[in-house]
Amino acid sequence: MATGTRTKKSLPLDGGGQGGGERLRPNGEPRKFTPPQPHPIKGRGEEAAIRDVLESVPDPEIPVVSVVDLGIVRDVRPDRVTITPTYTGCPATQVIERDIHAALDAAGFRDVAIETMLSPPWTTDWITESGKAKLHAYGIAPPSRAATATCPQCGSADTEELSRFGSTPCKAQWRCRSCLEPFDRFKCH
Structure with missing residues (x-):
């Protein structure tokens, strides 16, 4: 060095x-x-x-x-x-x-x-499994090919996309219909 x-x-x-x-x-x-x-x-x-x-x-x-x-x-x-x-x-x-x-x-x-x-x-696809787990623990739904996201707050799959544009360009804004909490979902690409 x-x-x-x-x-x-x-x-x-x-x-x-x-x-x-x-x-x-x-x-x-x-x-x-x-x-x-x-x-x-x-x-x-x-x-x-x-x-x-x-x-x-x-x-x-x-x-x-x-x-x-x-x-x-x-x-x-x-x-x-x-x-x-x-x-x-x-x-x-x-x-x-x-x-x-x-x-x-x-x-x-x-x-x-x-x-x-x-x-x-x-x-x-390059995000590590550890990275996906850290995103979820932080309150961000990790990327998934599924049509719906799993709420990182309560675990419900009863969620909806509110906006394709989230807090950063690589995330979308979602809401859980069960707990009513909003959350970011990492866009899959």
Whole structure:
């Protein structure tokens, strides 16, 4: 793990502009991602160590899941991490890249490049089983090919879609007819 200058091989999805996607504190100030502190990892390869670091990087829009849980991390090699945003225009992509850079830098992996790959496009099939369980526990119905969603609050399948557009572009707004609670459902794609 040598120190040096990192090369970035990603497409500017916002036209090269700044900002967007910052998580805010209750007082309106931006909340910065605090990367994990470096720790020695003995008897493990660099790829496993890098993956361990990435598993601690939360998704900025759904902080209960990591970028690994969501399947955003496609490939890990000693010299490169390949990511695919959940969709091409995802406003969180730059924040995710920044948080990955910060976590890798803090763990001593300064020479690892981050490459953004758009094809093939991300699919909800890449969300890990652990990620789906975390989404459900957080109150978001995980993606499913079923016509109805299971309410993450009471477990009822008597639910209805209120709007195809939810709190983020990858979620739809649903309501449970049993407990009457609204909830987000991760769109299947």
